Structures are given as C-alpha cells and as structure tokens.
Amino acid sequence: MIMKLDLKLDHITVVARTLDEGADHIRQMLGIDMPQGGAHPAMGTHNRLLSLGESTFLELIAVDQQAAAPDRPRWFDLDRFDGPPVLATWVLGTDDIPAALSTAHPDSGEATPITRGDLSWLISVPKDGSMPVDGAFPALIEWPSGPHPASRMPDLGCRIQSLSISHPDAETIEVLIGNRIDRTCITISKGPKSILAQIETPNGMKVLS
Numbered sequence: 228m229i230m231k232l233d234l235k236l237d238h239i240t241v242v243a244r245t246l247d248e249g250a251d252h253i254r255q256m257l258g259i260d261m262p263q264g265g266a267h268p269a270m271g272t273h274n275r276l277l278s279l280g281e282s283t284f285l286e287l288i289a290v291d292q293q294a295a296a297p298d299r300p301r302w303f304d305l306d307r308f309d310g311p312p313v314l315a316t317w318v319l320g321t322d323d324i325p326a327a328l329s330t331a332h333p334d335s336g337e338a339t340p341i342t343r344g345d346l347s348w349l350i351s352v353p354k355d356g357s358m359p360v361d362g363a364f365p366a367l368i369e370w371p372s373g374p375h376p377a378s379r380m381p382d383l384g385c386r387i388q389s390l391s392i393s394h395p396d397a398e399t400i401e402v403l404i405g406n407r408i409d410r411t412c413i414t415i416s417k418g419p420k421s422i423l424a425q426i427e428t429p430n431g432m433k434v435l436s
Contacts, residue, residue, distance in 0.1 A: 238317075
C-alpha cells in the first residue's frame with residue numbers, strides 16, 4: 228500500500244541562549260539579518276522569523292528573560308540549553324496532528340496549543356521539553372486553515388534547497404515517518420548527529436548548522 232505523503236517540511240529551528248546571539252550566528256552563516264518575530268506566553272520564549280518560501284520558514288528561538296516562567300518545561304529543550312546557537316531540529320506540517328502523532332516517535336509528546344500574537348496553532352511538545360531523538364526526529368505542527376504563516380513573514384529572498392538529517396538512529400526515523408514525508412529536499416542518513424540546511428540567499432548558496 229502506498230501511503231500518502233502527508234507530512235511536509237514546515238520550518239527549521241535554530242536555538243540560542245539569546246536572540247541577539249542567535250541572530251549573530253545566522254548573520255555569520257547566511258549573511259542575513261533575522262527579522263523580528265514575537266513571543267510565546269505559554270512557553271516563556273520569543274523568536275525571530277525568516278520566510279524561506281510561501282509555506283516554509285526559518286525560526287530562531289530563545290528564552291524570553293522578560294517573560295514570566297511557564298508552569299512547565301520550555302520546548303526545544305531551552306531550559307537545559309547552554310551552548311552556541313545551533314540548528315537543533317526540524318518541524319513537519321500536518322493537517323491532522325492527532326493522527327500524525329499516533330504513528331510518531333513515542334517521545335514526541337502531546338499536541339500542545341501555542342499562541343504568538345493573534346496566531347494560534349498545535350505543535351507536538353514532550354512534557355519534559357526535550358526533543359525526540361536529540362532533535363533528529365521532527366516536531367509536528369498543525370496550523371489553522373488559511374494562508375500559511377510564512378506567507379506573511381518578511382521575504383528577504385532566501386529559499387531552502389536541502390535539509391540533511393544525520394543520526395545514529397536514523398533507521399527509527401525512517402521506519403516511523405520515512406514513507407510519509409515529502410522528500411523533495413530532505414535526506415535522512417545514519418551517522419553522527421547533525422542537521423544541515425543548504426539555503427539559497429541573495430549572497431549565494433549558504434549552509435546553516
């Protein structure tokens with residue numbers, strides 16, 4: 228039976244101790260100044276956002292030190308993060324997150340409601356805030372109906388060309404979702420953990436890690 232390719236690349240996420248530190252990293256890697264994003268009250272975080280097309284984007288996220296601490300661990304393992312900025316994980320979009328989670332990694336967590344300004348959505352977040360398979364297994368996201376949020380983000384002429392995920396447990400990722408992903412630009416391989424994105428920018432082809 229041929230399964231429907233119902234999981235599509237939605238965005239890639241760089242985590243950092245602060246947005247300024249992360250923005251410096253992205254500026255060095257891509258030659259791009261990350262536009263402003265917003266805050267996530269439920270998680271005590273804030274971000275910057277860059278369109279990579281009409282339905283794909285780059286997110287930079289960090290703890291918002293001015294926000295009240297949440298009553299749960301923050302997502303993207305930010306409570307424990309204390310290193311240089313890094314492309315930490317990827318996020319796949321779905322139209323049915325409960326169904327997608329039913330066959331996802333057991334550490335993917337629950338569909339969690341999140342808001343940023345007037346926008347609300349559901350995303351998979353483990354209760355302890357960690358990222359399944361060290362971030363190599365993607366989070367799952369379901370946006371409300373209508374235009375994708377990337378379509379209203381600043382478009383500075385950047386487009387993702389490839390996303391390469393390497394992990395010693397790559398086989399688990401393939402078994403769980405490998406035949407459900409639109410693989411137009413995604414490759415998954417066994418090896419040391421790394422996530423690399425090749426992005427076409429006004430400054431030429433760049434690699435973000």
